[in-house]
Structures are given as structure tokens and as C-alpha cells.
Amino acid sequence: MLARTLLFLTTSGALALGAPLATAGTTYAGLRVDTPRGLFLANLDDDGGRCHDAARKIAADAVDREAANDDAFYKRREELEKLPDKEEAERLYQELVRSHRKKQNLADRELAACNDAADTVVNGSKDALDLARIHTIPQPTVPNSAVGSLRVSQPDRVHLFIKRGAWELVTPETRLTADELRRGAELGIEGRDIIRDTAQWDGSIDVTLSVTGGASSTVTMHEAPVLTQLNTQRLEQVITGKPSDDDAEGKQWRADTAAVIKKPAGLRQLDLSGDQWAQDIFEPAYTSMPGADGRPQGMKLLIGSVNDDRRVASRVMFTELAGPDVGGIHVEHVPTSTENNSYDSMGNLETIPATSSYPNGRVVIGGDGLAPGKTGPAPEMLTLLKSQGLQDPISLDTSWLTIGHVDEFIQFVPVPGSRLGWKAVVADPAAGLKLLDQVQKAGRGGDKLHGNLPPLEWPYDGRIDQRTTNEFLADKQFVETNERAADRIATNLDVLRSKAGLTEADLVRVPSLYTARSLDWGMLETTVRSMPEGPAKEAKRAELNAMRDGVAEVPGTVNGLVLNAGQYVAPKPFGPVLGGKDLFAEAITKAFRKIGYQVTYVNDLTSTHVSEGEIHCATNTLRDSLTNRWWTKQS
Incomplete structure (x- = not known):
């Protein structure tokens, strides 16, 4: 007699369940699965703490080795650059890049290789909790000659243990005695790694109990997803x-953030x-x-x-x-x-x-x-x-x-009582440009766009763009960068509407501004300034003026930190000042207040913002x- 429990992935990738389910307490001619749906864990934590010191040593030992690897890599790259056959040089260079990455990741492979599933023992009572339990069903009538054996379909994927006072690893030589078959035995299973590619392994494991002179029983377990x-x-x-x-x-904004966390x-x-x-x-x-x-x-x-x-x-x-x-x-x-x-x-x-x-x-x-x-x-x-x-x-x-990260324009925050229980905070460059128009109409366009700046020393006095609002709005590159950003954000929101069901009511739009004057722009601009007049310089200048990829000009609010109980930490925007108030901070605070949030602004201007990141980063x-x-x- 053969009975099975199924848990598998559909062709679309969604986790699905097939009948019969391995629900807790269900029996299958000799085996009972104790975890609903036959789930087990990839047991990759370190409950006994045995890996900690080894990890530090592996990381420390890697420093000199990886520096030597880098030296060898750069030396070989210089040699390849001198080869006359450029196609062959490029092919060899790509092989060099791959082999170099493999060498440099040696320590990472070693670090990841130490965990509770890396050995064949159960590392204490906490580790035992990470084992999914299977029981053999007591069979009081088996004869004294009866012997049970256990088989796992893919032993390289899991460890199966049997509890005999202490936990013992089940091997092909493990046998259950007639007495164990009569009383019933407790088994525990752990995954040795996560599911990485369902084309290679979908997380399913068959555990089979065979009894001499009797029936076989098989249960199919499935590793829990990450x-x-x-x-x-x-x-x-x-x-x-x-x-x-x-x-x-940097020390100050961390202290300010810690004070909010409490x-x-x-x-x-x-x-x-x-x-x-x-x-x-x-x-x-x-x-x-x-x-x-x-x-x-x-x-x-x-x-x-x-x-x-x-x-x-x-x-x-x-x-x-x-x-x-x-x-x-x-x-x-x-x-x-x-x-x-x-x-x-x-x-x-x-x-x-x-x-x-x-x-x-x-x-x-x-x-x-x-x-x-x-x-x-x-x-x-x-x-x-x-x-x-x-x-x-x-x-x-x-x-x-320029950096290319989703956290530069969207953030998800819990909003109890809303349609979904949460909302998406979205950067709105069009709203940012409108605020600059408001400054112009108020007759303050000649003021610096960034108001209330702290004293800035070199190199930050040059890294923070200190032009006036009028100068920003007259800059075609700046305006088109923000118009492009607004268009791309709108396209991404269309994707989220289609695939995630978001509606306008689920969005919190906050004014933002982007600039093409990234660190890459700055390096190219320095190069252009140093070049002699001529066609080559004009070509580079055209390349500079054509840049439209964006980084945050006003420190990006969406790139903030979501805390508990309606608390949010955001970079201080240093926006234009009207009537003694930062227009961007006022608008951002108002948008968050509508969803029950209190915003704490911290100054990351020269700590992270100038390096093209913010508090969330x-x-x-x-x-x-x-x-x-x-x-x-x-x-």
C-alpha cells in the first residue's frame, strides 16, 4: 500500500496544494506528518552559536588574500589590454572577471557553509525545534522478525533524524527494530539549503518507510519558502x-533617529x-x-x-x-x-x-x-x-x-484602516516643480533653492547646488530631468496598478526634485573644463548636456525609515523658504499627516545625501x- 501527501509549485510559480494534503495528524499506512501541509525548514541558523568565531576568522583571513587577488587581477588586465587581437583580449578579460569573482567569493561560500544543517547532529533543544516531525504509526502486531528501513528521495537536500533518546542521523543502514515499530518512532527532517531554482529542485522530498513482510508508506514533504x-x-x-x-x-542623525525609536x-x-x-x-x-x-x-x-x-x-x-x-x-x-x-x-x-x-x-x-x-x-x-x-x-x-534603486521613488508604509492596510509613498517631481513655480510667483525666485542650509565647507560647498530657484527653472537639463522622472514614475505606477491592483487612493504623493548633476556629471564636467577648445571638447560638452538620469536634488523623503506607530524618519529637505517655512517640509508633513504619520526630519545632507543616498539607504x-x-x- 502506498500513500502520499503533495505540496508543489504550479507552472505559474505560485505555491499550490494538491490532494490529499498532509495535514497534522493524518496517517498514511505507517507514517504521520506533524506539520500541516508537510512543511519543513531550511535549517540555516546557528542555534548553538558555534559558527560565530569561525565566521570572524574567515572574514579576517580573507582580507590579505583578496587584496593579492585584486593585484593579480589588475596586472593581468593590463597585460590583456596590450594584446593586438582585441576580440581575443575581450574574451580572455571576461573569463578573468568571472574567475576573479569566484576567487573573491570564496570567503562568502565558507561563511554560508556554517549553519545548523551543515553538520549531521542536532545542536541542542533550540535546534530540535527547527525539525519538522514525522511519526511512524505504532504497529503493535508486527512480528519479532520485522525490521523497518527509511529512505529519503534526495538525501543531498535534507537530513532525516530519528529520536532514540538523542537524535541520530538516519542513513541507508539505519534499521527500526520490531519494538520501535510497535511503539512508533519520532523522526525529524531539516533542509540543508533553501530552494534556489525550481528547475533544479522544487523543495519536495519523499520519505518512505518500508517494513519487512509489510507495506511501504511514503509522505511527500515540502520545504517552506523564503x-x-x-x-x-x-x-x-x-x-x-x-x-x-x-x-x-552622520553621528547626529543616527542619534536623532535613535531618540525616535526610543x-x-x-x-x-x-x-x-x-x-x-x-x-x-x-x-x-x-x-x-x-x-x-x-x-x-x-x-x-x-x-x-x-x-x-x-x-x-x-x-x-x-x-x-x-x-x-x-x-x-x-x-x-x-x-x-x-x-x-x-x-x-x-x-x-x-x-x-x-x-x-x-x-x-x-x-x-x-x-x-x-x-x-x-x-x-x-x-x-x-x-x-x-x-x-x-x-x-x-x-x-x-x-x-543614476543609482537605479526603487527606494529612490517609492516606499510602502502601514496605514491601519485604509483599503489595503497600507499605502505607497511616491515621489512626485511634477509637484516639486510646481512648488518652485510658487516661489517664483511669490517674487522669491532670486533666493537660493536650498534654504536654511548649514555652513558648508569644502568640498560640500561645491557638491550642494547653491543656485537660485530662478536659475534652476531656467536650466533646461534640470527641468527635463524632472519631467522625464515624472513620466517614468507614472509608467511604473501603471505597472503597479496592473499587477498589484493599486489605485490612486492607495498612493501618497510627496513633492520631490531630481537632478542630472550626479557625481558622474561632476567628473565629466571637470574633464570638459580641463580640455582645450575644439571638436573633442564640444562632443564631451554635448554628452554632458544630454545627461538626464536623475539623483535626488532635494533630499528624498521616500528614501526614509518606517518605524512603528505612525513614526517616519526622513531626510531634511532644505527646500525653498517662504514666510520662514520650508515649502517642501510643509507639503511633505501635510501629506504624511493625512495618513496618521508624524515625520521626524534629520540632517543627512553631507553624510549620505551628497553620496547619492539617504536615510533608508x-x-x-x-x-x-x-x-x-x-x-x-x-x-
Whole structure:
């Protein structure tokens, strides 16, 4: 006799259930699955804390090795540049890039390889909670000669344990005695890795019990998906990098933010190896299953960025954050010659909160749209996200931005009592231009656009554009950059209306302004100024004037931090001043007040804004994702 429980992915990628379901307490001729729907966890946390010291050593040992790898890479690149056959040189260079990335990711593979599922033992009582339970059904009539054996369909994917006082790993040689068959045995199963590509593995595992002289019984288990956290989940902790000793402004906005959070441990500052963009180094996610008492049992899983610029900083996942109920995920990426790896920073990945079609939220991720010469994000990351089956990613066009991250123009905030329980805060450059028109009509166009600026020393006095409102509005490049931004944002909102069901009532529009005068613009402008007059200089000047990709001119409000209980931390906009009031701050505060939010403005002008990021970019959050009973929300 053979009985099975099915849990599988549909062809569309949505997690679906087939009959008969493996519901708690159901028996199948010898086996009983204790977790509803046959769920089990990828057991990637470190409940015993055995990996922490090893992780720090791996990261430290990698420093000199990776520096030597870089030296060898640059030396070989110079050699290839001298080859007469340029096509062959390019081919060899691309091979060099791939092999170099593989070498540089050695430490990341080593860090990710240490977790509770990396060994063949159960690491204490907390680790035992992460095992999904299966019981053999007591068979009191089996003869003394009866012997049971257990088989797992893909033993490289899971560990199966049997409890015999202590937990023991089930191997092909493991046998259940007649006495164990009569009493019934307790089994525990853990996944050794997450589902990364359903074309390779869809998360299903068959466990078979065979008894000599009797029937076989098989249950099909399915590994729980990895889901990205939602801003509607309660904030537990804010993570940020430690500011440098000379970054007084960075220290101050962190102190101001901590005061709003109020919890003593609410703001955690970590050494990010010189990388200030805490949002970009990993995406917080989680995996869970029903526990023995019905409450969710699981762990937070931090998905590391595949952007090579984030490589070293992302190791904080393992050296500082991994431990009980927290694990890290390394995604191996093969770079291509034309990719824009900024798309692979995790500020470019956000999650739409729950809708009726996607009750556990839905990922949005930016990319190149139809822009020539840009590719991304990494296919390995997209495949991983799609393979989870529940948060099918929506692609948005962020090619019109210099950095190219979705958090530069949209943010999701909880709004209890609203149609969806949340709203999307959206940058509105058209509204920003209207505010500048208002300044002109009031006769104050000759004032500097950025009002109430603090004293600025070199190089920030040049990095902050201190032209007047009139000069900004007379600048064709500036106006067209904002008109283009407004058009691209509208196109992205159409995508969200179509695919996520958003309506105008679900949007909170806040005035914003973008500029083409990015750091790239500044470097090109310096080059143009240094060139002698002639056709070459004119060509470069035309290239400079044609730039329309945007970065925030007024520090971007949508690029802020969502806290609990209607609190929001935003960068201080330093907008035009009329009647002693910042027009942008007034309009932004009013828009947030309508949805029950209090905005706290902090000054990040020279700390993060001038480096083309804001408060959201420089922070990350851990939220109360493990209370979500996601399995109850699926049909």
C-alpha cells in the first residue's frame, strides 16, 4: 500500500496544494506528518552559536588574500589590454572577471557553509525545534522478525533524524527494530539549503518507510519558502553602519533617529568595512512552519547582495547577525560584461505589503527596462526570488535613475484602516516643480533653492547646488530631468496598478526634485573644463548636456525609515523658504499627516545625501516577520 501527501509549485510559480494534503495528524499506512501541509525548514541558523568565531576568522583571513587577488587581477588586465587581437583580449578579460569573482567569493561560500544543517547532529533543544516531525504509526502486531528501513528521495537536500533518546542521523543502514515499530518512532527532517531554482529542485522530498513482510508508506514533504519581510510588520531593530570619526553629521542623525525609536537597542551600529549603505548589503527575509504548539517556528534569513561592491560589507550577516533564529544566504553570481551591478544592491528590492492576490506581499525589483547597454538585476537573484513561489517579483524600470534603486521613488508604509492596510509613498517631481513655480510667483525666485542650509565647507560647498530657484527653472537639463522622472514614475505606477491592483487612493504623493548633476556629471564636467577648445571638447560638452538620469536634488523623503506607530524618519529637505517655512517640509508633513504619520526630519545632507543616498539607504531593519502564519493565507 502506498500513500502520499503533495505540496508543489504550479507552472505559474505560485505555491499550490494538491490532494490529499498532509495535514497534522493524518496517517498514511505507517507514517504521520506533524506539520500541516508537510512543511519543513531550511535549517540555516546557528542555534548553538558555534559558527560565530569561525565566521570572524574567515572574514579576517580573507582580507590579505583578496587584496593579492585584486593585484593579480589588475596586472593581468593590463597585460590583456596590450594584446593586438582585441576580440581575443575581450574574451580572455571576461573569463578573468568571472574567475576573479569566484576567487573573491570564496570567503562568502565558507561563511554560508556554517549553519545548523551543515553538520549531521542536532545542536541542542533550540535546534530540535527547527525539525519538522514525522511519526511512524505504532504497529503493535508486527512480528519479532520485522525490521523497518527509511529512505529519503534526495538525501543531498535534507537530513532525516530519528529520536532514540538523542537524535541520530538516519542513513541507508539505519534499521527500526520490531519494538520501535510497535511503539512508533519520532523522526525529524531539516533542509540543508533553501530552494534556489525550481528547475533544479522544487523543495519536495519523499520519505518512505518500508517494513519487512509489510507495506511501504511514503509522505511527500515540502520545504517552506523564503519570504522577504514587509514594512507592515512590527519593527524590532534598525541597523546602520558606524559613522567615521569625522562624520559629525552622520553621528547626529543616527542619534536623532535613535531618540525616535526610543528602545535602548533599537538602533544597532555595525562596522560595515567602510560601506555606509546598510540597506544595500542584504535583504531581510524569513522562513517558517507551524510549530508544535501551532505558533510559527522559523528563522530570519538575510539574503546577501550579489553586487561585488557590497561583498565585504555583507559579511556582517555572518560575523555579527547570524546566530539563534538568524541565518545568512549567499547567492553566487556570474557577472556579465555589460551589467549594471547597482541593480543588485538591495535598496533596489522592496516588498509590496499584503494584497488579496498576494497575502504575503510581493517583491518589486528595479532593472533596465528598455535602456540600451544596461543589464540587471542578476538572473540568479531573480530565479531565487521567483522559485519561492509566493511573492512573484514585479520588475520596475529604474534605468532613469543614476543609482537605479526603487527606494529612490517609492516606499510602502502601514496605514491601519485604509483599503489595503497600507499605502505607497511616491515621489512626485511634477509637484516639486510646481512648488518652485510658487516661489517664483511669490517674487522669491532670486533666493537660493536650498534654504536654511548649514555652513558648508569644502568640498560640500561645491557638491550642494547653491543656485537660485530662478536659475534652476531656467536650466533646461534640470527641468527635463524632472519631467522625464515624472513620466517614468507614472509608467511604473501603471505597472503597479496592473499587477498589484493599486489605485490612486492607495498612493501618497510627496513633492520631490531630481537632478542630472550626479557625481558622474561632476567628473565629466571637470574633464570638459580641463580640455582645450575644439571638436573633442564640444562632443564631451554635448554628452554632458544630454545627461538626464536623475539623483535626488532635494533630499528624498521616500528614501526614509518606517518605524512603528505612525513614526517616519526622513531626510531634511532644505527646500525653498517662504514666510520662514520650508515649502517642501510643509507639503511633505501635510501629506504624511493625512495618513496618521508624524515625520521626524534629520540632517543627512553631507553624510549620505551628497553620496547619492539617504536615510533608508544607510539603514536596514529587522521586523517581526516570524509571527506571520503565511501557510494559512494560501488557497
